[in-house]
Amino acid sequence: MAVALTLSELARLVDGDIVRGELSAVYDNIASLDEAVREDISFLGNEKYYNQFLKSKAGVVMVPKGFADGSEEMALIAVENPSYAFGLAVKHFTKALSYCFQAGIHPKAVVDPSVKVDPAKVRIHAGAVVMAGAQIGEGSEIGPNVVIGEQVVIGRDCHLHANVSIRERCVLGDRVILQPGAVIGSDGFGYETVNGRHEKIEQIGIVVLEDDVEIGANTTIDRARFGRTVIGEGTKVDNLVQIAHNVHIGKHNFLVSQSGVAGSSKTGDYVIVAAQAGIAGHLTVGDHAMLAGRCGVAVSLDGGKKYGGTPAQPLMVHQRQQAALRKLPELLKRVKVLEKDQ
Structure with a gap:
C-alpha cells in the first residue's frame, strides 16, 4: 500500500x-x-x-x-x-499496487522481423501476433493473444488488452487504450444487390484512433469503404458499441454501451450518446449535443441541445409526451364512461 x-x-x-x-x-x-x-x-x-x-x-x-x-x-x-x-x-x-511495466517480447509471441519495435521499450505478451510492417511506439503494451495486422501503426504508451484485433493499416495515436476483445478495422457492412445476389463491396480504407482514445470491451469499429473512419482525440467508447464505416466521431465524445453509429455519420466535439441510442447513416450531430438512452436519430441535429425519443426530439418535449402517455389508460377509462352516459 x-x-x-x-x-x-x-x-x-x-x-x-x-x-x-x-x-x-x-x-x-x-x-x-x-x-x-x-x-x-x-x-x-x-x-x-x-x-x-x-x-x-x-x-x-x-x-x-x-x-x-x-x-x-x-x-x-x-x-x-x-x-x-x-x-x-x-x-x-x-500506485504501489499497480502493475509495473516490464519491457520485453515473450518468447511465445510471434513478431514479424520487419516490425519496427524496440524490445527494450515495449512489452508484448505470450500469444500476441504482430504482422509485417507494423510499428509499435515506446512504452506500449500488447496483451495476450492480440493480433496486429500488417502495416498497423501504434503510438506511444498505448495499452492493448487481451484478444484485441487490429486489422491492416489502421493507426493508433498515443496513450490509446483498447479493452479486451475490441475489434478495430473490421470490414464495413457494404453490399450491393445484383441479379438477386448480395455482392460484397470491398472496404479498402482504415480506422484512425487519435490520442487518448479508449475503446471498451467487445466494441467494433469498421474500416472505411475508402478513406478513414476516425475516433477523435480524448473520446471514450464504452463496451459493446458499434461504429460503422466512414464515421467521424469528434473530440472528447462519450459513447455509452450498446449505442451505434451508422455509416458516414459525424458527431461534433463533446457529444454524449447514451446507452442504446442510435444514429442513422449520413447524418451530423452538432457539438455538445446529448442523446438520451434509446434515442433514435433519423435527421441531423443541432449542437448544444438535449434529445430523447425515437425519432429524436428535444428532450423536454419527449419527457412531456412520456408523462402524457402514462395517463392514457386512465383517460381511456374516462372516455368509455362518458360514452356510456350518452
Whole structure:
C-alpha cells in the first residue's frame, strides 16, 4: 500500500480547501461512504447519497464547495469535483499496487522481423501476433493473444488488452487504450444487390484512433469503404458499441454501451450518446449535443441541445409526451364512461 496521507497532504493532492479537521490526522485507505471507517477517505459526489454521508464513519470526506454538513468528528475537504478528487486519491493509494511495466517480447509471441519495435521499450505478451510492417511506439503494451495486422501503426504508451484485433493499416495515436476483445478495422457492412445476389463491396480504407482514445470491451469499429473512419482525440467508447464505416466521431465524445453509429455519420466535439441510442447513416450531430438512452436519430441535429425519443426530439418535449402517455389508460377509462352516459 502507498504511503498514508495527512489531511493537509490530501488537500494539496486534490487541490481542495480544508473545511474542518486536524491537519496532521493520517489516512491510509479509500472506501465508499457506507463502508468507510475512521482511517478512510471517501467522497460525496451525488446528493442521493446524502443520507449515507450523514451515517458514514469515514475519517475524511471530499465534498462540494460551500458544503459543511455532517458529524463534527468527520474531516471535510471542499473541492470543485468530489468524484474527480476521489479519483486522485485512489491513484495515490493504488500506485504501489499497480502493475509495473516490464519491457520485453515473450518468447511465445510471434513478431514479424520487419516490425519496427524496440524490445527494450515495449512489452508484448505470450500469444500476441504482430504482422509485417507494423510499428509499435515506446512504452506500449500488447496483451495476450492480440493480433496486429500488417502495416498497423501504434503510438506511444498505448495499452492493448487481451484478444484485441487490429486489422491492416489502421493507426493508433498515443496513450490509446483498447479493452479486451475490441475489434478495430473490421470490414464495413457494404453490399450491393445484383441479379438477386448480395455482392460484397470491398472496404479498402482504415480506422484512425487519435490520442487518448479508449475503446471498451467487445466494441467494433469498421474500416472505411475508402478513406478513414476516425475516433477523435480524448473520446471514450464504452463496451459493446458499434461504429460503422466512414464515421467521424469528434473530440472528447462519450459513447455509452450498446449505442451505434451508422455509416458516414459525424458527431461534433463533446457529444454524449447514451446507452442504446442510435444514429442513422449520413447524418451530423452538432457539438455538445446529448442523446438520451434509446434515442433514435433519423435527421441531423443541432449542437448544444438535449434529445430523447425515437425519432429524436428535444428532450423536454419527449419527457412531456412520456408523462402524457402514462395517463392514457386512465383517460381511456374516462372516455368509455362518458360514452356510456350518452
